[in-house]
Amino acid sequence: MGCSSSQLLDAETLEEYQDCTFFTKREIIHVFERYRQLGGKSLEDSLAMNQVLDLVELKENPFKERICLVFSQFTDGEKKGHISFEDFLDMMSVFSEGATRDVKASYAFRIYDFDGDGYLDKKDLMDTIECLCGKDGLSEYERELVADKILEEADLDGDHRLSYVEFEHVISRAPDFVNTFRIRI
Known part of the structure; x- marks a missing residue:
């Protein structure tokens, strides 16, 4: 028993x-x-x-x-x-509905930071894109183009990588982020 x-x-x-x-x-x-x-x-x-x-x-x-x-x-x-x-x-x-946008953003950043250095660089972005699209979804060249475009739009300080603050700024412009970053229990 x-x-x-x-x-x-x-x-x-x-x-x-x-x-x-x-x-x-x-x-x-x-x-x-x-x-x-x-x-x-x-x-x-x-x-x-x-x-x-x-x-x-x-x-x-x-x-x-x-x-x-x-x-x-x-x-x-x-x-x-x-x-x-x-x-x-x-x-x-x-991942629950009750978690705040800030908490979800913090963990999303850590999940996308594949090398764990506290920044999302081009390689992290390409790995993220590969996860989203699958290995056969986009060519390496296409993933590179997308990563470059993300950095061009979101890298506010010009260091060719996204800090958490820059990532948070991107997330703040994505109203559906909280809804897509959850698991129902």
Whole structure:
């Protein structure tokens, strides 16, 4: 006989998670159920990336591996690629309807920053375009043209890369961004 999710998540823990996410207690319990369905048995377990990639909401997302990596950053390189329940909850919270535009933009920037240097340079933009269009969607030359056009339009300081502030400026002109950057739970 297994324990129900509400028995594994005591009231104090639920309160703490509610304070640091965009979820209600009921939604947190639902997210924990999803986590358990993927293979997590307790709050102390972590899931391998391939288990998280089985999440229906991520299966068709072209950034699914980048999303997993961004939400599984650990300081002790051993667990890289594994996601704890708290990381999973953070991921689901950021992609929830309740998350703010600023939070979504911050994580989108990290997802698109393939080399992790804190900027979106031409290579990051080309990788982003490749994820969106697929390897056969656009030629390298076409991806390069699109990346150059993005930099021409959005690189306000002329350093041939986008800072987070420049990225945020682009996002502020895209009213549908918040609606496209979400997962329904």
